[in-house]
Amino acid sequence: MSQTTAARPRPEWVTTLITTVASLILAFLVSAVVMVVSDAEVAATWTYFFAQPGDALSASWDKISSTLYAMYVGSLGSWVAITNTTAEAAPLICAGLGVAVAFRAGLFNIGAQGQAMVGALSGAFVGFTVTGLPLAIHLPLVILVGLLAGAVWGAIVGVLKARTGAHEVIVTIMMNYIAANLLAFFMLQKAFQAPGRADPISPVLEWSATMPRIADTRLHLGFLLALLAAVLVWWLLDRTKFGIHLKAVGLNPHAAATAGASVSTVTILTMGLAGGLAGLAGVQVVTAPELLTGFPPQMTGTIIGTLGFDAITVALLGRSRPLGVVLAGLLFGALKASRRTMVTMADTPDKLTDLIQALIVLFVAAPAFVAWLLPFLRERKVKRASVPIAKVAEA
Amino acid sequence: MSVDIVPTTVERARVESPESRTQRISTGVLITVIGVLLLWMAFTVDKSGQIALSDAFADVKLPTLDVPGTATVLLSALLVLGAGVGFITGRLSARLRFVAGVAAGAGVLVGFIVWAAASSSLPFTLTSQLNLTLEYATPLLFGVLSGVLAERAGVVNIAIEGMFLTAAFAASLTFSITHSFVAALFAAALAGVMMAGVLALFTLRYLVDHVIIGVVINLLASGLTGFIYQQLVAKNLAAYGTVQPMQAWRVPGLESIPFLGPILFTQKPLTYLGILAVPLVWFLLFRTTWGLRVRSVGEHPHAADTVGINVVWTKASAVLLGGLFAGLGGAYFTVGSVGAFQDNNPTAGNGFIALAAVIMGRWNPVLAALMALFFGFARALAQTTKLMQLPIPSDFIEMLPYLATIIAVAGLVGRVRAPAADGMHFVKSH
Numbered sequence: 109m110s111q112t113t114a115a116r117p118r119p120e121w122v123t124t125l126i127t128t129v130a131s132l133i134l135a136f137l138v139s140a141v142v143m144v145v146s147d148a149e150v151a152a153t154w155t156y157f158f159a160q161p162g163d164a165l166s167a168s169w170d171k172i173s174s175t176l177y178a179m180y181v182g183s184l185g186s187w188v189a190i191t192n193t194t195a196e197a198a199p200l201i202c203a204g205l206g207v208a209v210a211f212r213a214g215l216f217n218i219g220a221q222g223q224a225m226v227g228a229l230s231g232a233f234v235g236f237t238v239t240g241l242p243l244a245i246h247l248p249l250v251i252l253v254g255l256l257a258g259a260v261w262g263a264i265v266g267v268l269k270a271r272t273g274a275h276e277v278i279v280t281i282m283m284n285y286i287a288a289n290l291l292a293f294f295m296l297q298k299a300f301q302a303p304g305r306a307d308p309i310s311p312v313l314e315w316s317a318t319m320p321r322i323a324d325t326r327l328h329l330g331f332l333l334a335l336l337a338a339v340l341v342w343w344l345l346d347r348t349k350f351g352i353h354l355k356a357v358g359l360n361p362h363a364a365a366t367a368g369a370s371v372s373t374v375t376i377l378t379m380g381l382a383g384g385l386a387g388l389a390g391v392q393v394v395t396a397p398e399l400l401t402g403f404p405p406q407m408t409g410t411i412i413g414t415l416g417f418d419a420i421t422v423a424l425l426g427r428s429r430p431l432g433v434v435l436a437g438l439l440f441g442a443l444k445a446s447r448r449t450m451v452t453m454a455d456t457p458d459k460l461t462d463l464i465q466a467l468i469v470l471f472v473a474a475p476a477f478v479a480w481l482l483p484f485l486r487e488r489k490v491k492r493a494s495v496p497i498a499k500v501a502e503a
Numbered sequence: 504m505s506v507d508i509v510p511t512t513v514e515r516a517r518v519e520s521p522e523s524r525t526q527r528i529s530t531g532v533l534i535t536v537i538g539v540l541l542l543w544m545a546f547t548v549d550k551s552g553q554i555a556l557s558d559a560f561a562d563v564k565l566p567t568l569d570v571p572g573t574a575t576v577l578l579s580a581l582l583v584l585g586a587g588v589g590f591i592t593g594r595l596s597a598r599l600r601f602v603a604g605v606a607a608g609a610g611v612l613v614g615f616i617v618w619a620a621a622s623s624s625l626p627f628t629l630t631s632q633l634n635l636t637l638e639y640a641t642p643l644l645f646g647v648l649s650g651v652l653a654e655r656a657g658v659v660n661i662a663i664e665g666m667f668l669t670a671a672f673a674a675s676l677t678f679s680i681t682h683s684f685v686a687a688l689f690a691a692a693l694a695g696v697m698m699a700g701v702l703a704l705f706t707l708r709y710l711v712d713h714v715i716i717g718v719v720i721n722l723l724a725s726g727l728t729g730f731i732y733q734q735l736v737a738k739n740l741a742a743y744g745t746v747q748p749m750q751a752w753r754v755p756g757l758e759s760i761p762f763l764g765p766i767l768f769t770q771k772p773l774t775y776l777g778i779l780a781v782p783l784v785w786f787l788l789f790r791t792t793w794g795l796r797v798r799s800v801g802e803h804p805h806a807a808d809t810v811g812i813n814v815v816w817t818k819a820s821a822v823l824l825g826g827l828f829a830g831l832g833g834a835y836f837t838v839g840s841v842g843a844f845q846d847n848n849p850t851a852g853n854g855f856i857a858l859a860a861v862i863m864g865r866w867n868p869v870l871a872a873l874m875a876l877f878f879g880f881a882r883a884l885a886q887t888t889k890l891m892q893l894p895i896p897s898d899f900i901e902m903l904p905y906l907a908t909i910i911a912v913a914g915l916v917g918r919v920r921a922p923a924a925d926g927m928h929f930v931k932s933h
Contacts, residue, residue: 282906286905459733
């Protein structure tokens with residue numbers, strides 16, 4: 109039969125690439141539709157579509173193209189814009205790595221939010237209370253403290269999971285709220301407040317606790333640290349015994365235990381590592397210099413924003429691989445960097461980036477759905493009667 | 504030869520598994536520690552505590568109770584300690600242990616409230632505390648039912664938050680356009696069902712991991728509502744963002760009962776609906792054929808499939824009904840209580856708190872609803888004590904439900920067991 113020789117199965121990475129690109133395109137298409145439908149002026153032109161179709165089409169096209177152009181200008185349009193993208197991407201990459209590492213060990217770390225909060229809080233505290241140190245000592249100290257705080261916050265979950273079997277999803281969600289309440293409490297203490305202020309805002313960090321940057325841009329040391337972290341995670345996962353154990357536990361804990369890996373040690377260390385990476389992301393948020401002032405933003409109760417949940421999207425889009433996480437972090441960093449120009453140039457609300465981000469991950473998470481939506485992407489089936497339908501749906 | 508086969512008394516040997524022994528002892532230690540804490544707190548107060556039984560501006564004024572501070576806290580501390588020691592020694596029968604548990608709970612409650620009142624110059628307003636409890640618990644009641652229905656059918660529901668948010672927005676927008684509460688509630692329920700539909704479709708048809716799709720739905724809800732709010736509503740607040748919230752409905756006759764009337768019978772319509780929905784869901788789950796099917800597909804879908812139950816459709820129906828309840832709960836955040844939708848995370852993580860209540864309530868609608876009340880109580884306590892300038896920061900009181908949930912899932916107190924096939928994918932294999 110000539111069919112078997114002609115239809116060689118498609119390599120897995122090609123399938124992944126096709127699904128990812130299709131997801132990106134679908135997400136932008138759906139966002140464009142939402143954008144047109146929810147804009148009162150543009151939607152009004154569609155009400156007389158059959159009388160003057162040109163109006164509706166040109167108004168919609170104007171809306172979409174001006175938004176896309178504004179996004180390009182904000183994220184890639186200039187040297188400063190590109191460094192804006194890298195600055196936004198750095199914490200996303202770190203926290204995304206934290207979620208991704210846990211994923212590889214079969215753990216769902218929803219707690220990057222809380223881990224980043226304690227990392228940011230403790231890092232910032234060392235950043236503005238300790239004075240008189242040179243940058244070469246102070247900044248590493250700040251980073252180390254934030255990283256350790258996050259690691260402890262994550263390891264607590266690991267210990268609970270390993271010792272009692274408590275489900276990490278529930279525990280991490282609860283730890284997020286405990287971290288948020290702790291943050292709210294500490295930000296109202298005298299030691300954490302800017303002098304003369306009664307509201308939850310911290311003093312400005314010492315310059316020696318600020319990430320050095322290339323002058324007049326936002327390309328700072330933090331981005332290099334994020335790339336370094338990605339390389340380290342790759343090395344750890346693919347070149348060490350611990351990494352082999354970690355992935356083995358993720359694939360099948362019982363088999364891993366039989367093969368000699370200690371599941372509880374791996375669980376605790378992995379959650380500690382994940383928390384440390386998220387804590388590093390928190391430190392990045394509070395030590396990255398602003399474009400105009402050159403100083404990092406003052407610590408507040410809301411500075412972390414939705415970093416922990418964005419990190420989950422980064423890890424999902426990056427398929428929990430270090431390189432994938434870096435690329436996904438850059439993409440979502442670019443989306444975040446384009447927020448301001450989107451509002452000023454195209455009069456499009458910056459929440460659009462959240463919508464695009466969520467849609468991308470929705471499609472990426474459900475390859476079977478994308479395959480159903482776009483059947484022409486599907487691989488020509490090798491004619492074999494024994495392939496069960498379930499396997500095809502899973503692919 | 505007569506053999507006396509039937510003994511007159513049967514000595515029932517109590518055999519305790521090591522697992523339940525550890526649990527009993529850790530529960531006892533926890534209660535004892537709290538008792539010791541209360542004992543210490545008893546000696547930090549030096550005056551009597553005032554507990555107000557009516558709001559400051561209520562029509563009917565009830566007397567303000569004057570409770571001796573140290574004596575009452577000491578008494579409740581001893582009660583809690585006694586219960587804790589009873590647990591540790593293991594001399595109590597199962598029924599007595601239940602009584603001891605309830606006594607410990609009551610002791611902690613009374614002890615803490617009296618301590619709070621005695622540590623502050625202001626009285627502790629019991630009525631406002633209980634009113635706030637119901638206010639905070641109302642959306643949780645709906646959320647809890649949504650979680651219980653989905654998880655009993657074996658679908659992990661992290662998406663309650665997203666359903667809340669979408670429904671809150673839909674209710675606000677619909678009311679602004681139609682000025683009708685019925686339409687707003689209908690839109691909210693529809694929004695909840697649609698989000699639940701996404702959850703059902705992606706978990707049951709496309710076999711996506713339940714937790715992943717739940718997180719994604721939450722993000723999607725946040726992005727969608729935030730974007731449409733900024734694009735459409737914020738540009739024309741008069742047309743799309745003007746809401747008269749529902750007013751409290753006084754039950755005729757019953758509302759004039761002193762103390763209880765202003766608390767139980769002067770509530771928002773959605774609060775009554777939420778309280779009534781709990782027994783309804785209990786009945787549906789435990790007294791109807793549909794409920795039995797839902798529970799069976801959550802425990803062992805393949806067995807259910809073998810006896811001819813349509814597994815996927817049963818799961819989907821439970822998730823969708825859950826979406827309806829979550830939608831009504833979402834409406835409470837806008838139309839039901841405060842008014843128009845604001846773009847500042849109006850649901851504030853209540854969906855996750857409802858999830859915690861589901862787990863604490865062991866996937867049982869009635870227990871989970873009680874846990875929702877407890878979580879509402881803790882949040883209300885943080886709110887009530889915020890003004891009283893207590894030595895304990897209110898942020899720590901607000902933390903209590905989360906700590907309690909961690910303690911529960913870690914198995915320190917009681918056994919928490921999810922439906923056996925919760926989060927599993929079902930693929931018909933023949």
